[in-house]
Amino acid sequence: xxxxxxxxxxxxxxxxxxxxxxxxxxxxxxxxxxxxxxxxxxxxxxxxxxxxxxxxxxxxxxxxxxxxxxxxxxxxxxxxxxxxxxxxxxxxxxxxxxxxxxxxxxxxxxxxxxxxxxxxxxxxxxxxxxxxxxxxxxxxxxxxxxxxxxxxxxxxxxxxxxxxxxxxxxxxxxxxxxxxxxxxxxxxxxxxxxxxxxxxxxxxxxxxxxxxxxxxxxxxxxxxxxxxxxxxxxxxxxxxxxxxxxxxxxxxxxxxx
Ligand SMILES: Nc1ncnc2c1ncn2[C@@H]1O[C@H](COP(=O)(O)OP(=O)(O)OP(=O)(O)O)[C@@H](O)[C@H]1O
Ligand SMILES: [Mg+2]
Numbered sequence: 001x002x003x004x005x006x007x008x009x010x011x012x013x014x015x016x017x018x019x020x021x022x023x024x025x026x027x028x029x030x031x032x033x034x035x036x037x038x039x040x041x042x043x044x045x046x047x048x049x050x051x052x053x054x055x056x057x058x059x060x061x062x063x064x065x066x067x068x069x070x071x072x073x074x075x076x077x078x079x080x081x082x083x084x085x086x087x088x089x090x091x092x093x094x095x096x097x098x099x100x101x102x103x104x105x106x107x108x109x110x111x112x113x114x115x116x117x118x119x120x121x122x123x124x125x126x127x128x129x130x131x132x133x134x135x136x137x138x139x140x141x142x143x144x145x146x147x148x149x150x151x152x153x154x155x156x157x158x159x160x161x162x163x164x165x166x167x168x169x170x171x172x173x174x175x176x177x178x179x180x181x182x183x184x185x186x187x188x189x190x191x192x193x194x195x196x197x198x199x200x201x202x203x204x205x206x207x208x209x210x211x212x213x214x215x216x217x218x219x220x221x222x223x224x225x226x227x228x229x230x231x232x233x234x235x236x237x238x239x240x241x242x243x244x245x246x247x248x249x250x251x252x253x254x255x256x257x
Pocket of ligand 1: 055
C-alpha cells in the first residue's frame with residue numbers, strides 16, 4: 001500500500017494528545033498535558049506561552065529526543081521515535097557550532113555526517129545556504145570570530161542545508177539585542193519567501209509570535225495545555241491597529257483567567 005503523500009489537506013506534523021513528563025525515582029514533572037496541534041507544509045507555526053509551560057520539551061519530543069507518556073507525534077504519517085535529519089533544531093544558545101571548524105565546515109559537516117551529501121556536493125550546498133544567510137564573506141572564519149547573531153545565522157544555514165521536513169527553532173533570537181533580533185526576524189521571513197520551508201518556532205514574545213507566525217498555538221502555564229490556536233496577521237498589517245488588537249487579544253487569553 002502506498003503511503004499518503006502530504007498535500008494541502010494532510011498535516012505534515014501531527015501532535016495528538018501529547019503528555020510529556022520528566023521522571024526520576026523521586027519525582028515526576030508533567031511538562032505538557034494532552035497537547036494537540038497539526039502543522040501543514042510551508043506553515044510558520046509558533047508555540048507561544050509563558051516560561052515553564054513546556055515549549056522546549058514539546059520541541060525536544062518532536063525532535064525525537066523524548067517520548068510522550070501519552071499520545072503520538074507523527075511526521076508525514078510516521079510516528080516519531082528518534083531524532084532524524086528530517087527534523088533539524090536551532091537552539092537559543094550561541095554555542096551550537098563546532099569551534100574548531102570554519103563556518104563552511106560546520107555546515108558541510110552536518111551534511112556529510114548524516115550522509116545527506118558528500119564531497120563537492122556538500123561543499124556547494126553549504127556555500128549556497130551560507131550565502132542565503134548573508135555570510136559568504138565569513139565562510140572561512142571560525143565561530144569565535146563571529147558575533148552572536150552571526151553564529152545564529154550559521155546554525156540556521158546548517159539546519160536549512162539539511163533541507164529537513166521541518167525546521168525546529170527554540171527561541172533562536174532570545175539572546176540578541178532588539179535591533180539584531182528584528183533584523184534576524186526579517187531575514188527569516190525573507191528566507192521563507194525564497195524557499196517556503198516549514199518552521200516550528202518557539203517564543204514567549206507575543207510580538208515575535210505575531211511577526212514570525214502564520215498560525216500561533218497558545219499554551220497555558222505549567223503544565224502546558226492548549227489554550228487556543230489563532231491565525232496571525234499578514235506581514236503587511238504589522239505595525240497597524242490589527243497587530244495591536246491581536247496582541248491585546250493574546251495577552252488577555254494568556255494572562256487573564
Ligand atoms: N530535564 C528536566 N528534568 C526535569 N524537569 C524538567 C527538565 N527540563 C524541563 N523540566 C521542567 O519541565 C517544565 C517545562 O520546561 P520547558 O523547558 O519545556 O519550558 P519552556 O516553556 O521551554 O520554558 P522557557 O520559556 O523558560 O524556555 C518545567 O516545569 C521545567 O522545570
Ligand atoms: Mg524553553
